[in-house]
Amino acid sequence: MAEIKQVTVIGTGVLGSQIAYQTAYSGFTVAVYDINDEVIGKARDVTFPGLAKTYLAEVKDADQEKVDAALKRLSFHTDYASAAAEADIVIEAAPEKLELKEQIFAELNKVAPERTIFCTNSSTLLPSDIAPSTGRSDRFLAMHFANRVWQFNTAEIMGTPETSPEVFEQVVEFGRQIGMVPIPMHKEKAGYVLNSLLVPLLSAAAGLAAGDYADPKSVDDVWRIATGAPLGPFQIYDVIGLNTPYNIMMSGDAEQQKLGAWLKENYIDKGRLGMASGHGFYDYT
Structure with missing residues (x-):
């Protein structure tokens, strides 16, 4: 199974931006997607520099070199094709609406490589509700983060009956690599553990x-x-x-x-x- 090197994060809201920056801070190359130039420009010019300052103030091992290096690992996109072209894993962090998530994954499935793992950061929806829209149910699961990921660093990981066990374990390991404490869930439950x-x-x-x-x-x-x-x-x-x-x-x-x-x-x-x-x-x- 291919090593995860290139990460794509869909959405630059509160959690999406944190997931992207934490992943870049952990050494991964991260493509960030949002819906238009205005939104992605605000993320690039305001949100991510603000996160860099927060890490510098609150993360023990942070220094100027590390937070700046994380910013340089980010790229910004307003179309799915360029955002997901090289993705080994995509993490969706869009608003909590089933129809929107289904639409996002259907579009991503058209442009992402076959190897790409799809994850949703949904806080309440079951991954099996979303899976049919992904076109790759064996490579789809949920990876749910808590707000302020650098401090409250859990990653609840929940698959469906169709999720490949190898993919599940790879995502658990990826969680560790980006500084999270993986919480594997044995079966689906709306709300996971935290919610x-x-x-x-x-x-x-x-x-x-x-x-x-x-x-x-x-x-x-x-x-x-x-x-x-x-x-x-x-x-x-x-x-x-x-x-x-x-x-x-x-x-x-x-x-x-x-x-x-x-x-x-x-x-x-x-x-x-x-x-x-x-x-x-x-x-x-």
């Missing part, structure tokens, strides 16, 4: 605030003081960014969709998208 635990917590917190039982700061105070956790649920919302939880809520039942509508009306529509935007449940400016 099976985290999503109910965040939903319960949103229900308390949306129902006007307690304000977000009070909910966070109770959680941190009573459990010793470093962050409360609304602080976690801000770290994740509010768009991803919103998309998950709107894919849920009627009660979840009500919480999504509350989140959108009171925060997202007001530009309060989380820590990355400077404002979420808290202000970071």
Whole structure:
């Protein structure tokens, strides 16, 4: 089986950009794709230089030479053909919408080499839901990262019954090579390990605030003081960014969709998208 050397990351949102930079920082050549020149230009000129500064400040072994070398390993693309032309592995980090992910993988399958492994960073969708669109179910699986990958460095790896065991093990090893702690999952489960635990917590917190039982700061105070956790649920919302939880809520039942509508009306529509935007449940400016 071919060694993984060339990596393609689809999407330059919060997690996509982190996955790409962490992979480049670990010594891999990374092609980064997004939908148009404006979006990819912002990633190139703002997002990735910002990540370099963050690594310099927060990663123990980081120095100027390492963070600059990582930036030089990145290339930027707005078409799938050039982004995936040499890819040994593609990691998709697009918004949490099944139809969008299906469309992305169908297009990638037309242009990526036959050897290329496809991974989704989906946080809730089962890989078997997406697999038929990839055209290579034996070389497709999920590789789910947590936000702030340089600090919370888990990579939950979940295949389908059709995923090749050799491909699965290769992706586990790739996770180690990019500084992650691989978490192999023995069978499919929506939400994996992390979100099976985290999503109910965040939903319960949103229900308390949306129902006007307690304000977000009070909910966070109770959680941190009573459990010793470093962050409360609304602080976690801000770290994740509010768009991803919103998309998950709107894919849920009627009660979840009500919480999504509350989140959108009171925060997202007001530009309060989380820590990355400077404002979420808290202000970071």
